[in-house]
Structure formats: C-alpha cells, structure tokens
Amino acid sequence: MLREVSEQGSPIQRERALSALVESGQFRGVRQELADFSTRPSSREEGAAKQRVIxxxxxxTRLPGREVRGEGDPATGDAAVDEAYDGSGATFDLYRDIYERNSIDDRGMVLTSTVHYGRGFDNAFWNGRQMTYGDGDEDLPEEERLFNRFTIAIDIIGHELTHGVIQYEAGLVYRNQPGALNEHFADVFGILVKQRTLNQTASESDWVIGAGLFTENVNATGIRSMKEPGSAYNDPRLGK
Incomplete structure (x- = not known):
C-alpha cells in the first residue's frame, strides 16, 4: 500500500510514504535481531497485572520520549495517548483473560507505547521492545490527507502488539511464508481485540483491519478485509 502511494500520490504523499517505508524497514530489522535472542520463558510468572506507559x-524520532500517562492515571484528553493506553490494555486483557498469558512476553512485560512519533509518519510498528504510532497526515491540508492517526483503530494496536507475542512465542522470520504467517496471526488477534472490545460475535464483526484509519479522501474501508479479501480499498493512490 505505501509502495503504491510512493508512486501514485501527490509529491508530499509520495515523500511521506517513502519515509515510512524506509523507517519501518529499519525497525523490522531491529525487531528480527531481537527476535533471534527472544525465547519463550521456561516458566510463567503469576499475577498478571497490567503495566502501561504511554x-x-x-x-x-527518539524513543521512548517523555512519559505522559502511566498505569491507573486518568485520561489526558490527547486522543492518541488515550487510545494507545486503552488499546494496549484491551490487548493485554485478551491475552490474560482468554489465553492466560502474562503480557507480551508471558512474564509481565511493561507495555510501552510512544505516540506523536515524528512528523507525518504514516505507520505504526512494534520494534521488538515497544509500540510506536505516527499521527498520519493530520498536519497536512485537508485535501492532501490520506491517513488518520494510527491509534484510531484498536485492531491495529492489537495487531502490532501481537507481533511482540509472536517474537517471544514463535520467532517467525519476517520474510516469505513465515512472514506471511506472522502478519496473518497478527491480523487475527488484532480483530479478536476489536471484537472483544465491541462485545461482538464472529458473525457480527466486520473483519476489517484498520477501519477508520483512512480519511474521507480515500475510497477505502480499511487496510485489509478478512471476510472479503481484496475489497478493503480501491483508490488510485493506494491501488486495489
């Protein structure tokens, strides 16, 4: 998708897509290096208590940035901060309540998230240690905007944090078939986080990853549809 934007978008859209591709690729490399040293813990630690730091x-682009909300702190009024807090909590709860997993690493890992990363960063990523979210195109003139902030879709939060679970649980290499499986598992658990948050059954879910991520300028319902693959977007700048 970003590759299509880097070729078909306006000059500023192409510039941002290329920047996001390069930076995300670098962090995937770091994530893979960390995955090589991440092993499943030999024993679980009891008492899975959420610990979130936003x-x-x-x-x-320096991580993690300054702390603005910790576990149990009230909402800040900053949408990205509060969405990252709520989304990481919902993901933690799914893994704890349904799968008896104690955080990402099954050992009570603190869930650190950084928001307002860079300027015009059109992506979100797990870097092997923490979550990071860009603000999309919120600083551009309205007619140039393609992406909203990346915390807006709770399934994206669940998807990216699941890359962390996979890092500790399976260590799938992020290329070829293992990479495809990595993305698929992340999609499934991202959708499960959304379904549980909305109190939906599988039949009630839209099974769309990233609903709400795109602005009204884009002909899209989300990034991917798991119910109807290939139908999530059809836009000259994104492709189909």
Missing part, C-alpha cells in the same frame, strides 16, 4: 515523542 510516552509523547514531541514529534521527534
């Missing part, structure tokens, strides 16, 4: 990058 940081503000101040539109820079």
């Amino acid at each position: 940081c503000h990058a101040d539109y820079q």
Whole structure:
C-alpha cells in the first residue's frame, strides 16, 4: 500500500510514504535481531497485572520520549495517548483473560507505547521492545490527507502488539511464508481485540483491519478485509 502511494500520490504523499517505508524497514530489522535472542520463558510468572506507559515523542524520532500517562492515571484528553493506553490494555486483557498469558512476553512485560512519533509518519510498528504510532497526515491540508492517526483503530494496536507475542512465542522470520504467517496471526488477534472490545460475535464483526484509519479522501474501508479479501480499498493512490 505505501509502495503504491510512493508512486501514485501527490509529491508530499509520495515523500511521506517513502519515509515510512524506509523507517519501518529499519525497525523490522531491529525487531528480527531481537527476535533471534527472544525465547519463550521456561516458566510463567503469576499475577498478571497490567503495566502501561504511554510516552509523547514531541514529534521527534527518539524513543521512548517523555512519559505522559502511566498505569491507573486518568485520561489526558490527547486522543492518541488515550487510545494507545486503552488499546494496549484491551490487548493485554485478551491475552490474560482468554489465553492466560502474562503480557507480551508471558512474564509481565511493561507495555510501552510512544505516540506523536515524528512528523507525518504514516505507520505504526512494534520494534521488538515497544509500540510506536505516527499521527498520519493530520498536519497536512485537508485535501492532501490520506491517513488518520494510527491509534484510531484498536485492531491495529492489537495487531502490532501481537507481533511482540509472536517474537517471544514463535520467532517467525519476517520474510516469505513465515512472514506471511506472522502478519496473518497478527491480523487475527488484532480483530479478536476489536471484537472483544465491541462485545461482538464472529458473525457480527466486520473483519476489517484498520477501519477508520483512512480519511474521507480515500475510497477505502480499511487496510485489509478478512471476510472479503481484496475489497478493503480501491483508490488510485493506494491501488486495489
């Protein structure tokens, strides 16, 4: 999708897509290196208590940034901060309540998330240690905007955090068939986080990853449809 935008979008859209592709690729490399050293713990630690830390990058690219909300703190009024807090909590709860897993690593890992990463960063990623979210195109003129902030869709949060679970549980290499399985498992659990949050059954779910991520300028319902593959978007800048 970003590759299509890097070729078919306006000059600023192409620039941002290329930047997101390069930076995301670098972090995937770091994630793979960390995965090589991540092994499933030999024993679980009892008492799975959520520990969330949300940081503000101040539109820079240094991680994790300054802490703006910790576990149990009230909502801040910053949509990205509060969505990252709620989404990471919902993901933690799914894995704890349904699968008896103690956080991402099954050992009570603190869930650190950074929001407002860079300027015009059109992506979200798990870097092997924490979550990071871009603001999309919220700073562009309205007619140039393709992406909303990446915390807007709770299934994206669940998807990316599941890459962390896979890192510790399976260590799937992020290329070829293992990479495809990595993405598929992340999609499934991302959707499960959304279904549980909305109190939906499987038949009630839209099975769309990233609903709400695109602005009204884009002919899209989301990034992927698991119910009707290939139908999530059809836009000259994104492809089909």
